[in-house]
Amino acid sequence: MNIGEAAKASGISAKMIRHYEGIGLIEESRRSAAGYRIYSNNDLHTLSFIKSSRSLGFSLDQIKQLLSQWQDRGRASSDVKALALQHIKELDDKITELSAMRNLLQNLATECHGDNRAECPILQGLEQQCGEAKAKKT
Amino acid sequence: MNIGEAAKASGISAKMIRHYEGIGLIEESRRSAAGYRIYSNNDLHTLSFIKSSRSLGFSLDQIKQLLSQWQDRGRASSDVKALALQHIKELDDKITELSAMRNLLQNLATECHGDNRAECPILQGLEQQCGEAKAKKT
DNA sequence: ATCGACCTTACCACAATGGCAAGGTCAAGG
């Protein structure tokens, strides 16, 4: 199949498929006489794997590792698990960070009347380096 | 004060201060005879405001709006609040997305023995388009 | 022959930050 069909079937844009090839995430595909890329069902399988991995938030670099583990029949599942656990930690850290932001901002927003007056606890909070204040209230 | 001192005092790198000036987030600073940037306490105040805003996750574009509202004595606090609420929603959406990823991945990781054997539920999960449980992008 | 839908490569852009290089400046100490 052509790249457009592969894109539709895998959910990865044609643009990105070319890009993944360019950075060596996937192998160069076969080409037709005219130079069109041709994809097999096996290639599609790989693209779907990448798509799944991306939707779990793995970076392309991590996916490179996952792919090689996936294709290595002799791999130890402990290696895969280590990669997954590391990514879970990255996700947790990010969630913690965003939650802290959210809570601080929510506190400020709750105090803000949100009316026509100029007085605004949100701006005051930003002014007073609220970023350093820990979210311990309420 | 010079840019280095302003950087230390505000917690924003000199590099970024120049960048913020370049994109028009802050005004061009005064210069010494030799061309060195010179910052006043007032400039520092602005930089700290930006620093706080960044640490709450506002984009530079949003900060541009916050800054103009901050400097507008006649602003209505409702405008500021709207911006804050919008950002809270962005944060919530992101947190939801990341949590979904985390939970899916955690489930796979829990099933994985993580030993020397090749059998690996994580890779199997990725292979079976586990990504279908929608984790949407931003 | 021509049109539209597809493909190709090769650039540019984003957001926010870091890094490096080549050069100017300034203050202190010889």
Add this chain to the structure above:
DNA sequence: CCTTGACCTTGCCATTGTGGTAAGGTCGAT
């Protein structure tokens, strides 16, 4: 007076993952 080191200047490149656009080739159907 000159050197040294710490600072400043501009400018360009890299990152991450994705989208866009342009100029051109190809293919199938009319």
